[in-house]
Amino acid sequence: MPGGERLTCGARKEWQKKMRWILAGIAVLLVLGIGSLAGPGQPAQAQRPRPKYAREKRDPIDVEMDQRLLKAQSTLESVQAIEHAQQRWDAELNRAYNRLMRVLPPDQSHAVRIAQRAWLKYRDAEFDAGDSIIGSREGSAYNSVQVGHRMKVVRDRVLLLRGLIPDTP
Numbered sequence: 001m002p003g004g005e006r007l008t009c010g011a012r013k014e015w016q017k018k019m020r021w022i023l024a025g026i027a028v029l030l031v032l033g034i035g036s037l038a039g040p041g042q043p044a045q046a047q048r049p050r051p052k053y054a055r056e057k058r059d060p061i062d063v064e065m066d067q068r069l070l071k072a073q074s075t076l077e078s079v080q081a082i083e084h085a086q087q088r089w090d091a092e093l094n095r096a097y098n099r100l101m102r103v104l105p106p107d108q109s110h111a112v113r114i115a116q117r118a119w120l121k122y123r124d125a126e127f128d129a130g131d132s133i134i135g136s137r138e139g140s141a142y143n144s145v146q147v148g149h150r151m152k153v154v155r156d157r158v159l160l161l162r163g164l165i166p167d168t169p
Helices: 009-031 059-069 073-102 106-135 141-165
Strands: none
Touching: 059 073, 073 106, 073 141, 106 141
16 A cells, blocks of 8 residues: 555555556556557657567557557547457458468368367457456456457467468569
C-alpha cells in the first residue's frame, strides 16, 4: 500500500483497482510485444537499440497495429486495433497455407494438411482456454489482453507456415 499506512476498505479496493489497471496495461505491452516505448515527440534514436538478431524487417500487420495502438484514445480503440490485426493475420494464415500447399509435392502437402487440421483444433482449444482465464478477470483492459492472445496464436502459426515455404529462384 502507498506509504505503508493503513487504508480503509474502500480506499484499499480503489488502490487494488488501480494496480489491476497498471498490471493489465503491462500485460498488454508484453503480450503484443510493442517495441517502441519512446513517448510522443521523442526521437526513435532515444530508444534502446534492438539486438542484432531482432533487427529483421517487421511485418506490415504488426507495424499497422502498433501505429493504431499508439493513436488509440481508449481501451475500446486498442481492442479494435488488435482485432483488426487479428483479422489480417487470419487472412494471411489462409494465404500462407495455400501458398505452401501449391509448392509442396503431394506427400509433403498431405503431411502439412494433417498438421494444419490438428493446429486448428489446438487453436480453438487455446482460444477457449484464454477466453476462460483472461475473460474471467475484471476490467476492460483485459479485453485487449484477450484479443491479443488470440491474435498471437494465429500470428505465430503464420510465421511458422511462411518459414516452411521453400525459397523460389
